[in-house]
Amino acid sequence: MIADWIATHPTMAKLTRSTYPAPVFPEKILQFGTGVLLRGLPDFLVQKANAEGRFEGSIVVVKSTDSQTDEFSTQDNLYTVAVRGVQQGREVSENTVVSAISRVLAAQTQWGEVLKLARNPKLQIIISNTTEIGLNYVEESIFQHPPQSFPAKLTAFLYERFRSVGGSKAKGLIVIPTELVTDNGLKLREAVEKLAQFNELGKLFTKWLKFHVRFCNSLVDRIVTRPTDEARQTLQKETGYEDDLLTFTEPYYLWAIEGDDRVRQTLSFAGPSTPQIIIDEDINFYKERKLRVLNGTHTLTMPLGYLLGLETVADEMRHPTMSKFVESLMLNEIVPTVPDYDTPGMDKAAVAQFAHDVLDRFRNPHLDHLxxxxxxxxxxxxxxxxxxxxxxxxxxxxxxxxxxxxxxxAYLLFMKVVREETGQFFGEIALASGGKLNYPIRDDKAGYFYGDWKTVKDRVPVTVQAFVKSVLSDVTLWQADLTALPGFTDAVAQNLNSLLTAGVAKTLEKAVA
Structure with a gap:
């Protein structure tokens, strides 16, 4: 038993550069974000390239959420990526210690150090991963210490870079946002340009920004999670060291980057040994395929699965009724709508194959994708x-x-706020045991739904209908009036009323029968 093994091994060495010596490379990448997706994909790929002698560069990470960086510093910025799953019928089990991160800086307390990095002549690339709203333009001074929004932080950094290199063409940068936003590179560029204008940074900076800083649209695709306590203990027994940054991921990955020859030359961590890193002047097919099939399915199925009492994506795929819902939704309603290029590798067959691959990925028992x-x-x-x-x-x-x-x-029901505490909103589900569980609603529109849900009366269908119509007609939410779609309002209202009265399980069973 794991517990018995831990009891007999009360102390274990921490993963550090003392227990795991690793080479140190020049700092070539600035990364905004410390999340598991960045650790399990871009940082992992840079590590692989360094090991093969194809990049020989390290990453400086900026943390914006708080000023605590101890989890990285106590491990000398090392961490393990554990790859588990099945790929092309072969069981994959691989551990990689990533030493590509040189430093982690807290924006709130070390902004001066971040700006100092802008003067580093070896810096080539900036990577980011904030939330979907993290690329939004916010009108603010970039001369705050630090600026609040990510685009403002980036603008401040680029302006410091411009001032330090005298507008040199050779010292321009490649900026690759990885947020799951359509045309993320173009959106980020637009925000930076607006901030440059608002802050009156001058025509020379605007010119340098236009011609020498390349913003690349990109797409990342890999399921990356934090391990459960049991999985962490199992791996620590396997490796012989403690790792508080342990990252679990699947074998599959794709990173599609919109770029030209300059981008290909700079991103030398992409090469023949990593065909899953695609650099092309048009990556729209890969974006649409992933956004609609994988991400769209997640968003449409998560509320139903959670309200059903499930915790992970794998739980959904093990549940006989929920798994039918996931598969039917994806294959019958989403896949046929994905545009294709009618060329091999970018046609309907490629979309269908991707969908079946995604279903296999969802079933991966090694990942606890909450x-x-x-x-x-x-x-x-x-x-x-x-x-x-x-x-x-x-x-x-x-x-x-x-x-x-x-x-x-189900999404509307998930957004039903039952209480607010100091600006935090919570929903509620009934447990099989008879109790109730509160869950956080981490959504900028939670307050909006808190007000609208108050208009809904228990077991009064007309109030449900009015609520659904109000939400679906809100063009500010959807960039469209969804009540214009024939029958959709009635169908959503009927389903919501059934969820409220008959319950989640019975409504789901009827839908997939």
Whole structure:
């Protein structure tokens, strides 16, 4: 038993450069974000390239959420990526110690050190991963210490870079946002340009920004999670060291980056040994395929699965009724709407194959992909991932997508705020044991729904109908009037009323029968 082994091994060495000596490389990448996705994909790929002698560069990470960086510093910025799963019928089990991160700086307390890095002549690349709303333009001074928004922080950094290199063409940078936002590079560029204008940074800076800083649209695709306590203990027994930054991920990965020859030359961590890193002048096919099939399915199924009492994506796929819902929704209502290029590798067959690969990835028993983590900024995700899919379905079929309607109704129920505490909003689900569980609603629109849900009366269908119509007609939420889709409002309202009266399990069973 693991517990018995731990009891007989009370002390264990921490993963550090003393226990795991690693080379030190020049700092070539600045990364905004410390999340598991960045650790399990870009940072992991840089580590692989360093090991093969193809990049020989390290990453400086900026943490904006708080000033605590001890989890990194106590391990000398080392961590383990544990890859587990099945790929092409082969069981994959691989541990990689990532030593590519040189430093982690807290923006709140070390902003001067961040700006100092702008003067580093070896710096080539900036990577980011904030939330979907993290790329939004906020009108503010970039001369705060630090600026509040990510685009303002980036603008301040680029301006310091410009001043230090005298507008040199050779010292321009490649900026690659990895947020799951359509045209993320273009959106970030637009925000930076607006901030440059608002802060009156001058024509020379604007010119340098335009011609020598390349903002690349990009797409990342890899399921990366934090391990459970049991999985952590198992791996620590396997490796012989403690690792508080242990990161679990699947074998599959894709990083598609929109770029030209300059981008290919700079991103030398991409090469023949990593065909999953795609650098092309048009990556729209890969973006649409992933956004609609994988992310869209997550967003439409997460609320239903969580309200059903499930905790992870793998739990959904083990549940006989929920798994049918996930598969039918993806294959029958989402996949047919994904645009294709009618060329090998970018056609309908490629979309269908990707969907089946995604279902296999969802079933991966080694990953504990928490449904509650998927719920972050659920409203923004629903708009970005599923509104276009819904509209395309109507264009093709001219009928209500029944499973999408149920998924949307479950989303509305998930957004039912039952209480607020110091600006934090909470929903509630009934447990099989008879108790109740409160869960956080981490969504910028939680307050909006807190007010609207007060208009709904228990077991009064007309109030449910009015609530659904109000939400679906809100163009500020969806960038479209969803009540214009024939029958969709009625279908969502009927499903929501059933969820409220008959319960989640019975409503789901009826939908997939």
């Amino acid at each position: 449904l509650l983590n998927i719920s972050l900024q659920q409203t923004a995700k629903m708009q970005a991932r599923n509104v276009a899919t819904l509209q395309r379905y109507y264009e093709q079929v001219n009928a209500v997508p029944k499973l999408m309607a149920l998924g949307f109704a």
